[in-house]
Amino acid sequence: MNIIVAGAGAGKTTSMASHILNRLEEVEDGMILxxxxxxxxxxxxxxxxxxxxxxxxxxxxxxxTIHAFLLHEVIYPFHHLLFEGHxxxxxxxxxxxxxxxxxxxxxxxxxxNSIHVEKVTETAKWILCKKTGDNKLIKEKREKIINTIxxxxxxxxxxxxxxxxxxxxxxxxxxxxxxxxxxxxGDPKQDLRGRNFFSxxxxxxxxxxxxxxxxxxxxxxxxxxxxxxxxxxxxQIPLSKIEGEINFVFEKEIISSEDFFNNQNxxxxxxxxxxxxxxxxxxxxxxxHNLIFELDKLIxxxxxxxxxxxxxxxxxxxxxxxxxxxxNNYEILLLIxxxxxxxxxxxDKAKIHDSLKIANENSHSPGILVNSIDSVKGLEGEKCLFIxxxxxxxxxxxxxxDQNKMMNYLYVALTRSKRDLVLFITLEVHLKYxxxxxxAFFSCKxxxxxxxxxxxxxxxxxx
Numbered sequence: 001m002n003i004i005v006a007g008a009g010a011g012k013t014t015s016m017a018s019h020i021l022n023r024l025e026e027v028e029d030g031m032i033l034x035x036x037x038x039x040x041x042x043x044x045x046x047x048x049x050x051x052x053x054x055x056x057x058x059x060x061x062x063x064x065t066i067h068a069f070l071l072h073e074v075i076y077p078f079h080h081l082l083f084e085g086h087x088x089x090x091x092x093x094x095x096x097x098x099x100x101x102x103x104x105x106x107x108x109x110x111x112x113n114s115i116h117v118e119k120v121t122e123t124a125k126w127i128l129c130k131k132t133g134d135n136k137l138i139k140e141k142r143e144k145i146i147n148t149i150x151x152x153x154x155x156x157x158x159x160x161x162x163x164x165x166x167x168x169x170x171x172x173x174x175x176x177x178x179x180x181x182x183x184x185x186g187d188p189k190q191d192l193r194g195r196n197f198f199s200x201x202x203x204x205x206x207x208x209x210x211x212x213x214x215x216x217x218x219x220x221x222x223x224x225x226x227x228x229x230x231x232x233x234x235x236q237i238p239l240s241k242i243e244g245e246i247n248f249v250f251e252k253e254i255i256s257s258e259d260f261f262n263n264q265n266x267x268x269x270x271x272x273x274x275x276x277x278x279x280x281x282x283x284x285x286x287x288x289h290n291l292i293f294e295l296d297k298l299i300x301x302x303x304x305x306x307x308x309x310x311x312x313x314x315x316x317x318x319x320x321x322x323x324x325x326x327x328n329n330y331e332i333l334l335l336i337x338x339x340x341x342x343x344x345x346x347x348d349k350a351k352i353h354d355s356l357k358i359a360n361e362n363s364h365s366p367g368i369l370v371n372s373i374d375s376v377k378g379l380e381g382e383k384c385l386f387i388x389x390x391x392x393x394x395x396x397x398x399x400x401x402d403q404n405k406m407m408n409y410l411y412v413a414l415t416r417s418k419r420d421l422v423l424f425i426t427l428e429v430h431l432k433y434x435x436x437x438x439x440a441f442f443s444c445k446x447x448x449x450x451x452x453x454x455x456x457x458x459x460x461x462x463x
Contacts (some may be wrong), residue, residue: 001176003209004159004185007236008226008415009217009380013042016159017049020061023155023181024036027060031154032290035063039378046159055242060154066168066284068126068440069115073153075115077126078145081136087123093289094358106221121167128171150178155227160378161186162198169197172274180203189230190412192374213237217380218415225445225446226414228453229395229407234259240418248442252430264452268416269379270371271393272409277426279367280375290354292317295336298348302340312339321359323454329356373409376416393429422450 006012020035027033037043047063057063064072071090080086091114095102114286115123125131128146131138156175158164161184164172176182188199202209215223215236223238225246230236254260257277261269274280293314299309316339320332331353337344344352370387394403395410414421425438442448 001172001182001184001201003183003205003207004212005187005202005234006185006212007189007207007230007234008412009210009215009223010187010236011214011216012185012187013045013159014049015212016157017046017053019183019185020046020157021040021053023157023183024058024061027154029060030152031060032152033061033155033157033158034065034069034153035061035125036159037063038066038163040065042378055109065156067120069220070120070171071115072148074124075120079123081145082127082141083131085110085113087113089114089170090120091116091293092291098353098376111158121171125167125170129174140272146174146178147182151182155181155183157183159184159185160190162191162195163193164197165193166197169201172201172265187410189234190377192377192405192409192412194408195221197311199406214239214413216240217418219417219419221246222414222417222421225447226411228398228410229414231403242419244417244419244421246421246423246445246447248425248427248438248447249452250430250435250438250449251427252266260452261368261370261385264266264383264385266374266383266385268371268379268384269387270373270376270384270413270416271387272389272406272413273374274367274372275389277367278370278387280370285431286458288317289318291352291359294348294351294355298336298342298344298352302342313453315339320356322355324360332356373413377412380416380418382418383420383422385422386413386416387424387426389426390428390432393425393433397433397437418419423447 004012004015006015009038016035020033023033034045035046041372043063043065047057050057050061050063062069067090071087075087087110089112091109093105093109093116095105095116095118106116106119127142130142152177156172160170163186172182172184184198184201186198188196188202192197211233212399218236218238219240219242220225220238221244223236223240227235249260251257271278271280275285275449291314293311296309296361299312299316303309304313316336319335323332323335329352333344333349336352337343388396392406392413393409395407400406430438
């Protein structure tokens, strides 16, 4: 196993592509080099870098997201050989929070040969590693499956390895023990789930770990500031020639936060998580997977033609969302019955009702629209605004110093900007910690107040 620890701005994707190109020279004919990413954007970036160098994606190279890899190489071809059920599709619907209802929904999906996205890594682990209750026959078949995979899989590269869950970590360990070449690149400081599985691998394989200390993206002042919050061995060296600025602003001194957000030309505005005043849903925020899933089941009762089903679904969804704000669920249920010429039973109505509730909640979330830190991880901007809430304030002030997921959120937030970073101290934080606390902190860190374009109406300046 080979592991590279590289922080924000270290050029992890470029480094990964370089290692892949070197390995391609060594791969034997008929063997596959697999690159696994956690996002489509990372997958596309690696593809672009390989094409830049090679002109094409070589036939022995596969670049896929984690779920695509596990689905196509493990679950779809092998699950039915060990366990009941032959999966051929994946579902992204929201599962009920009630465990019994969730189990019922998973069972329903399985009957339709569909696996839920949240169960992908665990199911792949059952196939490759173990599952409680395995008998001798299953163990023998599992060994044959692993041998089959080993005959064509030369190596596995994993980008953003800090995002691996417990199940994927066990799969990686198994493949490593079976002699496959494993290459991981990641940053424990960006483990926003606090899983620590990548951190544990660093301890278990110390001899295989290389630390890449450079930061090409962040300005000098930003790297020096963020270094206060990370372990000594992971402190970064800034390579940017830009000094950069870090400033602060108190929300209580601003007339309108929304105007301040909209009128200061920010590239990124982000917060730890949504609350009563700030919302983190995107433009296409309404999660319609549940409603689409339930409608598709109803439509399939009326026609077997795939094209007709898609057209009916499209028109019906358009009608539903045009009425979602002003109509109640009873009226929408009547609409569905009328369009499909179908009488819904009580179970149908309950499922549609739950799906409409999710869609309605998502489309009516209150608050000023901003991004979450999760959504900007891996992104950058010249001018960034970090909304400091009570959850991260005590880490920023140094009151809490534990290396945990909250400290990781702080690190990610402090390393998005390529030039200017402004810390927006919210009303709640201002109330919890006195202005003297903040002024002393900012004075010590040599951080000055942000001076912006006046937000007071122009005529007020002439009174």
